[in-house]
Structure formats: structure tokens, C-alpha cells
Amino acid sequence: GGKLHLKLGDHPVRTIDSQFGQQVQERTLQSQRRNAWKDKNPMAGLIPAAFLQQMEALGEAKLPIAIRSVSSSSPGQLLYTLAVGDVTGVFTLDASLEKEQRLFHHSDFAVQHLHVHPQQNEFACTVLHKDSSANIAVMSIDGARPKEITAGDSIDLAPQWVPGSTKALVFQSAGIARNQEGFLVEQSPFTIEKLDFQTGEMTTLATDPNYDLLAPKMTTDGSLYYIRRPYQTRQHRVHVLSILKDIILMPLRLVRAIYEWLNAFTQSYTGKPLLKSGQPQVQAKQNLLIWGNVIxxxxEAEKNRRFGDQDSPALVPRSWQLVCERPQGEVQIIGEGVISYDVDIEGNVVYTNGTAIYATQPGGVPKRLLRDRPIEQVVIVAAPD
Structure with a gap:
């Protein structure tokens, strides 16, 4: 979404809207209204007025605002990417003053997965290209644009600086295959790679042919954290059971489509729905693109409601596990149904299942901090002095 929810210490959660995003939305709406068709709509008198207003409102739809990535910078400072339509920009935010500053914006490529270096005035990020490839890049906070440091026909995502004196990054990487027209048709499972800036060497830290290993982070003791989810190919596989299910459900889906149309028509004339208040409403399906998968x-929330907190079920399968791999080889599962997480240098972890945020200390039990929906990313922020 286009909102930041910020919690500093014991203070209540604050919601912050992007001033730049709102300004772009307003300029776009003003331009649409100046160029709008001035004559009477030819459908006037033929359809209900409420329908006509809805049709005219479609032409004034606001540009979607999406905050794609957030990283903690200096204490009380945030760095984030903001997408407004086809334009992506990188911004800084002073959490105490709620002052937003734009570093750069571009429409030729998108930037995600920011991570600010703890000692140096630069950040690592993902540069997403229109040919479906993605590379790791670095950029000075006062620089002009990101400099790509990986290349090739691959999808390199989610870079994170490795704590310590040696300058290094960990990130997830997957090879891709294309058809004769150059379109991406398949990709390999995501592995976890480490890039040493001093030697230029690339090392594979973790790989599993049955799983995607996502969003790697390392702590000072050498522990490696990541989200592990079952690997699925991009190829669409049609199963006989799926075909039979679609055939069986076809009449029900047709009846529902007719009902939805009649319900909208009734509301336009009477202002009342077909279903009376208090009767159960059909919940609309909500799809989200999470780590490349449409969920x-x-x-998923209905499936997961019987596990854990009834009022904050995971929005992704419980097989999406937050894993900690210790230097001695011990593997610990910290959470299930995890979308995003963050860990500080002491091993304190926060994570979200999409409807709540949890915090846990090394060896401790997860504690729920707050509940909301949907939550796409969590970041640990150092409070200002």
C-alpha cells in the first residue's frame, strides 16, 4: 500500500502518507478534469444515474501509490521506495518531523529491497528491468542513480549488508530461461549468495532444489536467517481434478455473477442491497503479489484461522517458514506463514504473517505487537536520541 505505519518505543503507532505520492495523484486528477469530455454523456437517461456516476468516476481513478521497500537509515531516519503509476523513486523520511525528501525517481526501471549500510553513506538495492531480469545495485545516499554490481540473465533480489569489517552482501538469486521470443518462461529455485567486495568472489551460502530461500540476513555471530517456501515452477500444469472442479463450480459461479449484477442494480434504484443487514455477505477474493507469487x-486466511491467533491468521501458506541457520549447522524454525521479517545485530527478530506483527528474542516466545491488514513489510528502526 501507500502508507507507512511507524512505532517508536512505547509511543502509539503513527500512520504516515507520502506527500509526493499525494501530489502526483492530485496533479493527475486535475489534468484528467481539465481534459474531460464536456458534453452530456450519451448514456444519460438510458441507465440509472448511480451507474452513470460510477462510469464517469472510472475516468478519474487515482494513480495507485505503493511503498515497495523500507530500510532503517540513521536513528529516526527511514529510506523507502515509492511507486506512483509507472514512476519509482527513492525517498528519505525524518520520523520525528515526518519530513519527506526525494533522492531520485525514474520510469525506465524499478527499485526495491533497500538496505542502508550501517557505517557508510550508501545503500544496496534491487534494480528491476522490464525484461524480467533483476540485478543488485549500490548507490550513495546523495548519489544520482544506482550502480549495478551483478549482471546476467538472472533474478537477483533482496540484498543485505553483512555485519563486520569486510564489505559484503548476501542476496537471493535464481537463474531464468526464456523462449525464442525472449520472454521469461521458467526460473530455478532461489539460492542465497554472498558477494565479497574486496575479492569480487561470489559464494553460495544455502541452496535446496525443493525450496525457494528468500530475504537472507546475517547477524554478527554468523547466523543466517531466511524465509523458506516450497519451490513451484512457473509452468502452468493443468490437472484433471482442477478441470473437473471448474466444471462442477461453473453453475455456482454463473449464479453468483447474476446475483452480483442484480444486487448492484437494486442498490442503484433503491439504495438497499438484496441481502438484508445481518445476513452473511460473500467475502471478495483478495489477491496479493508476494515474493513473485500471486496469493x-x-x-489462505481461512485455512490458517484454525492455527494460532484467530483474529490474525497468516495470509500465506504456513509452509512459508522463517528459518535461522546457525554457524554450527543447527536449523531453527522461528515462525510459520511469514511474509516479511527483520533481525537486529543481537538476534532480536520481528516478523509479520500479513495480519499481525510479532517480536521474539533469541530463545524466546513470539509476542504479538499489533494487528492490521495487510502488512507487507516490517523493519526494525533505531529510535532517535
Missing amino acids: NTTA
């Missing part, structure tokens, strides 16, 4: 979050 029916409504269905």
Missing part, C-alpha cells in the same frame, strides 16, 4: 490471501 489468494482470503483463502
Whole structure:
């Protein structure tokens, strides 16, 4: 979404809207209104007035605002990427003053997965290209644009600086295959790679042919954290059971489509829905793109409601596990149904399942901090002095 939710210490959660995003939305709406068709709509008198207003409102739809990535910078400072339509920019925010400053914006490529270096005035990020490839890049906070440091036909995502004196990054990487027209048709499982800036060497830290290993982070003791989810190919596989299911459900889906149309028509004339208040409403399906997978979050929430907190079920399958791999080889599962997480240098972890944020200390039990929906990313922020 286009909002930041910020919690500093014991203070209540604050919601922050992007001033730049709102300004772009307003300028776009003003331009649409100046160039709008001035004559009477030819459908006037033929359809209900409420329908006509809805049709005219479509032409004034606001540009979507999406905050794609957030990283903690200096104490009380945030760095984040903001997408407004086809334009992506990188911004800084002073959490105490709620003052937003734009570093740069571009429409030729998108930037995600920011991570600010703890000692140096630069950040690492992902540069997403229109040919479906993605590279790791670095940029000075006062620089002009990111400089790509990986290349090739691959998807390199989610870079994180490795704590310590040696300058190094960990990130997830997957090779891709294309058809004769150059379109991406398949990709390999995501592995975890480490890039040493001093030697230029690339080392594979973790790999599993059955799993995607996502969003790697390392702590000072050498522990490696990541989200592990079952690997799925991009190829669409049609199963006989799926075909039979679609055939069986076809009449029900047709009836529902007719009902939805009649319900909208009735509301336009009477202002009242077909269903009376108090009767159960059909919940609309909500799909979200999470780590490259389209997830029916409504269905997943219903599946997961019987696990854990009833009022904050995970929006992704419980097989999406937050894993900690110790230097001695011990593997610990910290959470299930995890979308995003962060860990500080002492091993304190916060993570979200999409509807709540949890915090846990090394060896401790997860504690729920707050509940909201949907939550796409969590970041630990150092409070200002």
C-alpha cells in the first residue's frame, strides 16, 4: 500500500502518507478534469444515474501509490521506495518531523529491497528491468542513480549488508530461461549468495532444489536467517481434478455473477442491497503479489484461522517458514506463514504473517505487537536520541 505505519518505543503507532505520492495523484486528477469530455454523456437517461456516476468516476481513478521497500537509515531516519503509476523513486523520511525528501525517481526501471549500510553513506538495492531480469545495485545516499554490481540473465533480489569489517552482501538469486521470443518462461529455485567486495568472489551460502530461500540476513555471530517456501515452477500444469472442479463450480459461479449484477442494480434504484443487514455477505477474493507469487490471501486466511491467533491468521501458506541457520549447522524454525521479517545485530527478530506483527528474542516466545491488514513489510528502526 501507500502508507507507512511507524512505532517508536512505547509511543502509539503513527500512520504516515507520502506527500509526493499525494501530489502526483492530485496533479493527475486535475489534468484528467481539465481534459474531460464536456458534453452530456450519451448514456444519460438510458441507465440509472448511480451507474452513470460510477462510469464517469472510472475516468478519474487515482494513480495507485505503493511503498515497495523500507530500510532503517540513521536513528529516526527511514529510506523507502515509492511507486506512483509507472514512476519509482527513492525517498528519505525524518520520523520525528515526518519530513519527506526525494533522492531520485525514474520510469525506465524499478527499485526495491533497500538496505542502508550501517557505517557508510550508501545503500544496496534491487534494480528491476522490464525484461524480467533483476540485478543488485549500490548507490550513495546523495548519489544520482544506482550502480549495478551483478549482471546476467538472472533474478537477483533482496540484498543485505553483512555485519563486520569486510564489505559484503548476501542476496537471493535464481537463474531464468526464456523462449525464442525472449520472454521469461521458467526460473530455478532461489539460492542465497554472498558477494565479497574486496575479492569480487561470489559464494553460495544455502541452496535446496525443493525450496525457494528468500530475504537472507546475517547477524554478527554468523547466523543466517531466511524465509523458506516450497519451490513451484512457473509452468502452468493443468490437472484433471482442477478441470473437473471448474466444471462442477461453473453453475455456482454463473449464479453468483447474476446475483452480483442484480444486487448492484437494486442498490442503484433503491439504495438497499438484496441481502438484508445481518445476513452473511460473500467475502471478495483478495489477491496479493508476494515474493513473485500471486496469493489468494482470503483463502489462505481461512485455512490458517484454525492455527494460532484467530483474529490474525497468516495470509500465506504456513509452509512459508522463517528459518535461522546457525554457524554450527543447527536449523531453527522461528515462525510459520511469514511474509516479511527483520533481525537486529543481537538476534532480536520481528516478523509479520500479513495480519499481525510479532517480536521474539533469541530463545524466546513470539509476542504479538499489533494487528492490521495487510502488512507487507516490517523493519526494525533505531529510535532517535
